[in-house]
Amino acid sequence: MSDFLKHECGIALIRLRKPISYYQEKYGTPLYGFNQLFLLMEKQHNRGQDGAGMGCVKLDVDPGKPYMARERTTKPNSLSRIFKRQLKAYQKMVDKGTIHPEFPQTVKDNFQFGGEILLGHLRYATSGLYNQENCHPYVRESNWPTKNLMLAGNFTITNEKDLNEGLINRGQHPIFGTDTQAVLEQIGFHLDEAHDAIYHRMRDQNVEGTKIPGIISKELDPVRILKSAADGWDGGYAIAGLIGNGDTFVMRDPQGIRPCYYFQNDEVIAFASERVALMTIFNQPIENVCELEPGTATVVKSDGHIYCERFTEQRELKPCSFERIYFSRGNDPDIYRERKALGGALLDQVVKAVDNNFAGSVFSFVPNTAEVAYHGLLESVRRHRRKEVKAAILKANDEGKLDEQMLDELIMNNWPRGEKIAHKDIKLRTFISQESGRAQLVSHVYDITYGVVQKDDCLVCIDDSIVRGTTLKESILKILSRTNPRKIVVASTAPQIRYPDCYGIDMSELGKFIAFKATVELIKEDGSADLLQEVYQDCVEQSDRPADQMVNHVKRLYDRYTDDQISKKIAELVYPKNIPWKGELEIVFLTVEKMREAIPVHNGDWYFTGNYPTPGGKAVLNQAYINYYENRDGRSY
Template structure:
């Protein structure tokens, strides 16, 4: 993706089903679980680079011994820092004789992460503070294990303000700025309520106080706690948590907006945001890794029993299509196929754009995430050319004009030419992101292969999505223009992004979308500026309605304009004014119809179509427009209290 875009976080959970001694005997290390957690997180490093956190809960620890631990870090290279730090502690304790790695029970007693339940989180923050305190997991401590709670997740709640108000109305004092706190406190509140009810019941029955904790642990109804906690939530989420007694849960939102997969064998129960890390880390077949059903919660009790519970009635599924387009690792077999299909689906538009002449075109991609789609794009171009060659040969045969000489000419001429024309300097981009006020360096993030483009050639560059258009204008088009093509065609495997996201992606400010800016420009050029204010008033009125009656009033901005008209205006807007080059720039976007044809199964497309899967989405889009119109900045994920 050419535009910098932060997005969904990643989770990893490893729940051992055997004593540590089993893994020591079989795999020669009592840290088998820690190693697996590290690998699951490393294989999902694409999902979070702002910071990480890991947690551990030990089962059946003696009274008075600590049983729950966590480490969090938001510094650069936090993954390596956290795991390297824990390994150094482990080795130091071995050298000092604090425990004996040949006796795994001593590792469990003394090493913080020598437990059976291990959790990891990779953070890509879209709001709140970017420090270690904002990294998951969040921890709520108590002297009672059955009131202690550790939670982490990949989520955004669209109604965080209402959730905080609910806490306030109870008499609590929530810390604003993160919806993670609301989730932790909501689950924690119901956990406390159940715990207190059980305690009073057992105490009133005359049960000895020393026996009560064990009985509460056996009787605590975690499915009911989840049901009560999730009832007011509106958003996309995959949330994992562990109670101090060792009961663990992983839950997924009812629409399946955020991804979650799991793997179970006789040694481990493991969860991750993506399927492929589980396949790789546990050497599992595709069929052995399953998707957690939306609206359900998998619970692993401290005794190792596993159950799945539905906490919300079944709803139509709307999984985030950006997972398929960009976020998830491309080595998942289904995602790989779909990305190739999305590239191939652009062939007809591109062929028309270059004047139906492959001999005068060079095909490339914007590194690095568009590479898989590019392979599909080339396959589609070659298939089109093969079909043309076949028709030409058949025609020549029918006319009796087929000779060895013109056969070679028919086969070899006008063949699509794919090249590595664009290069990306990852280190340069990282440096720029860390050094504020260095806009003059942006144009050097990308570089070109010189002398590939010949006089009269068009240069076609495939990108996976175009959000703001900033990098196109400030960097990519400037560097591509140095090849002096007659035309530059930038094609996006994603459709036009017209509306904000409110379920995890950092796309909440309306005025930053290049497609939205283009539609506003077209309204002004057409003398229809009154529509801009009309939509503003409609959005304000919409926000006063009950949540289940709201609709997306921002669609009015796009009415009357075709996709092609908006694309043409985008092409004009991203053309750098200071270029000493006078060729044409055309930006082509995927169609909604082709996107749905390429992606297998249900597809959430609200950022393209404005059709949100939850009531909170309609509040978000109307509020985002109001804030844009009024000149306010900041995310629009929630109505104010």
């Protein structure tokens, strides 16, 4: 992706199913769970680099001894930082003789992450404040193990305000700031209710006090708690929770917007945001890693019993399409295949853009995430060319004109060429991202291969998506233009991004989308600027309505123009200024229909169509347009 885009978080959870001594004997370390958690998080590092956190719950700990731990940071290199810090503490205890690794009980007794249940989180800050206190896991503390709650998730709840109002109406005093806090308090309230109901029943039956915690732990049903807590949530989520008694749960939103997978054998049950991470860390074939069914929660009780139940009614599935286009790791077999299909789906549009002149075209990609799609496009273009050659050979043969010279001309003279033209300077990109306002440096984020593209060539560069167009204009096109081609074609495997997201991806400012900017320019050029005010007034008028009664008024702006008209205007807006190159620029976006064919299961396409999977999406869109028209920056949720 050419535009730097913050997006969803990543979760990792490991629940050991054997005593720690088992892993010491089999794997030679009592830190098996700790090490696996690090690897599982490292393999999902792409999902969050604003912060990292981990938590632990130990089973069967005697009263008076700590059984829960948490470590978080938002400092640079957060993931390696928290693990190195804990390993350093571990080694100090080994050196002092407090811990003897060959005796796993000493590890469990003294190392705070030497427990059986480990939770990890990688954060991109899409809401709330950017500091350690807002880094997952969140914790709700109590002297009762069955009231202690630790929570981490990949989610955004769009109706956080409603959740907090519900807490206030119960008489609570919630601390505003993040939807995570609201969710934590919602689940915590119903956890308290369930705990207290069992406690009072046992007390009324004169059960001995020391026996009550065990009874509560046995009878507590996390799914029943989640059914009450999640009633009314609007958003996409994959949430993992640890209760102090050792009960563990992982839940996924009913429309499958956010991803969640798990692996289970007789040694461990593990959850992650990405399937391939589990495949790699546990060395498993794809069939052994399962997807958590949307609208269900998997529970591992403190005694090891595992069950999965539905906590909300079944709804139409709308898993996020951006997961497949860009966010998830491309070495997942299905994602790799789909990204190739997305590139291949651009065939007809690209062939038209280069006028079927492959001899005069060079195909390349914007590094690094578009590379797989590039291979798919090149494969499709070459297959297209083979069909042309085959038809020409058959025709020449029928006419008796087939000879060696003709074969050479048919096969060699119009064969598609693929080259690596653009290169990304990762270190410079990181430096610039930390130095806001350094626009003059942006053009050097990418470099090129010189001497490959000729002045009469058309350079086709594939990108996986174009959101704001800023990097395209300020960096990529300036760099590509140095090859001095007659024409540059930038082909996006994602359709035009027209609508904000509110389910985990940090792109809710409508006025920054290049497709929206282009549409506004077309409206003004048509002398129809009054329409912008009309839509604004309609948005304001419905802003106090319940989300499920709102209408997508912004769609009226886009409906005036064809995709090609908007794409042409986008090309005008991103054409770099003050450069020697004066060639032609064409921007090509994959159509929504072609995208759906390439990734049929992940059909959550609200970014492109405005068809939001939950009512809260329209509320966010409505606010986003109001913010745009009133010239206000900031998130719309």
